[in-house]
Amino acid sequence: MTDTRSNTQRKIIGREFPSEEEFNCMSDLENTLRENGYGNSDCEKFKRNWVIRAINSFLRTWYHSSLTEKPDILTIIRSVQNFIKPMGSFTLGVVEKTSTLDLLCLAPREIRRDQFFKAFASKLDSLQKVRELALITKSSVPVISFYYSDVHVNLFLSNVEVSxxxxxxxIDNVSIYxxxxxxxxxxxxxYHIAKAILQCITQLENFNLALSALKLWAKNRGLDNSKYGYLGEMSLTILLLKICQSNENAVVGILLSKFFKEFATWKWPLPVKIKNIDVGIAMKKSKLTEWDPxxxxxxxxxxxxxxxxxxQQNLTSAVTKSTRSIILKEMERASEIMEDIVAGKLSWDNLFESFNFFDNYSTFMVVKTSTNMKMNLTKWIDLLESRILVLVKKIDNLYRVQETHLCPKYYDSYSTEERYWFIGYKRNSYSHDSDEFDRLLDAFSKDVQSKxxxxxxxxxxIFSIENQDTNELESVLPEDIISEIF
Known part of the structure; x- marks a missing residue:
């Protein structure tokens, strides 16, 4: 009998039934993710839904008590039950034990921003289940960050019309802006980003499995801190969705293989977009700033x-020349490994092998500060980190420097009550001028003092910055940090 189906039909039908090898590869990935605390968890989803309800109830009660002197608006909003909208990976169904829960709090205009970030934050901090509350109000998107039970939560605020x-x-219409x-x-x-991404995904379960794998890869390879110029969760999501758009029915192993190969050889800085937007004349005249190509x-x-x-915004505006180089090298490595995983020659553990930052550099700039301050510790740490990021860019621009790498995590010494940041760098082979680095360190110290x-x-x-070789670190670092690093 002649097969009258089109090539496209046969291709799609074929991709709906993976081979036994592809099923085994997918099963191995799920097991590996589970062993590392990644992959979807019904228990974690339930826990986060419970946290959302608890915070929404507390927020609703606080709104009512804060508006007692404005009875007209209070009467209107009494009928509103839900003031919170989830954002981020939770809306996609990618929920792991370590997942941060991003929540948008909608408030009537009569609730002032300073009320929310002071009075409400203070009330929130008094709850027994809340710990490690921090206010980050100087950023372009202010946030209240805290743990509710053992779930990390970020609260954002938007004042909207009562209607x-x-x-x-x-609220899904862009006219709200x-x-x-x-x-x-x-x-x-x-919120709108999460909605737009969800609308573009056709194979959600397959997508979420691949995204969990990318998150574990980024974490273990030191690429998961967007603030430091690496790839955040939303960046990984958009890159993966770009691959899915042209490989809709591919199994997860093929998706990941194509992901690494595509973006390791992408013609950067050509932008990655998954959607063209036509917002109409009214929004084009709005005062909101969009990314300019x-x-x-x-x-x-x-x-x-x-x-x-x-x-539209550029999620990776913090990426530098060096962090891009580091990301691309890691993608090249992952691309080679994925070819062998798909061929059955390597296991997923090879892809997720942890990157040892301190084995890859012989020279470091070490920034240290005391953490035993009773007041303004969060404000001080935010200030110092912002100046460290400026310093990294300045080192990156030195022609004698081949590569600059800010360690994607800081280290706390509980024995000495100090926090450490490490900047690894490689000089060009012909570089012998240390005066340039000494001037940079001196300028950094003066800059921080002025801030x-x-x-x-x-x-x-108290803070300091010093140049250290690898063999000097063990003699200058506290023992609890030495044991963690080495």
Whole structure:
């Protein structure tokens, strides 16, 4: 009998029934992820839904008590039951034990931002289940970060018109930005990004398995800190979705193989986009700033990954020349390993092997600060980290430096109450000038001192920065950090 199906039909049908080898590869991945605490967990989903309900109830009660002197608006919002919208990976169903729960709090305009980030945060901090609460209010998107029970939560705030709270107008429509101030718009953007991504995914279960694998790979290879110029969860999500758009029915092993091969050889800084957006004339005239693909003075987009919702933003604006080089080297390594995994020659453990930062560099800049401050510790750490990131870019621009690598995690010594950051770097073979580095260290110290004065922090803050070779680290670091590193 002649097969009258089209080539496309045969291809699609064929991809719906993976081979036994592909099933085994997928099963091995699920087991490996589970062993590492990754992969979807029904228990973790239930726990986060419970956390959302608890915070929403507490927030609703606080709104009511805060609006007692404004009875008109209080009467209107009493009928509103839900003031919280989940964002991020939770909306995609990718929920692991270590997953952060990003929540957008919708508030009537009568609730001031300073009320939320001071009075509400203080009330929240008094709850028995809340610990390690930190206010990050100086960033473009302010956030209350804390643990509720053992779930890490980020709370964002957007003030909206009452009509959106009541459901008379849809919050999914981009016209909502015309009713918001800039701070609320930037916070709300994450909600629209999550919605846009979810609409683009056709094979959700397969997608989530591949995304969990990418998250574990990024974590173990030291690439999961977007603040430090690496790849955050949302960047990985968009890159993976780009691959899925042209490989809709591929099994997870093929998806990951194509992912690493495609982006290791991508013509950066050509931007990665998964969706073209036409928001209409009204939104084009809005005051919201979108990512501009045209070259800009003093701004270089080394690895632009663009959000699929208005206003479009570059998620990887913190990527530098060196961090892009590090990411691409890791993708090349992963691409080679994936070929052998798909062929049955290697296991998934090879892909997820941990990267040892300290084995890859012989020279480091070591930044140290005391953490026994009773006041303004979070503010001080945020300030110091921001100046460290500036320093890394300056080192990166030195022509004698081949590569700069800020360790994606800091180290706390509980014996000495100190925190350490490490910047590994490689000089060009012809570089012998140490004066350039000494001047940079001196400039960094003066820069931080001036920022301490501007922020009106204590003059007694202790910090230092030194150049150290690998063989010197063991003699200058506390024992608890030495045991963790080596």
């Amino acid at each position: 959106f709270l009541l459901g008379n107008k849809s 015309n009713t918001m101030d800039k701070e609320s718009s930037l916070s709300f953007h994450g 045209l070259p800009k003075r003093n701004v270089v987009d080394f690895m632009p990954i663009i959000t699929p919702a208005f206003p 301490i004065a501007e922020a009106r922090l204590s003059k007694d803050i």
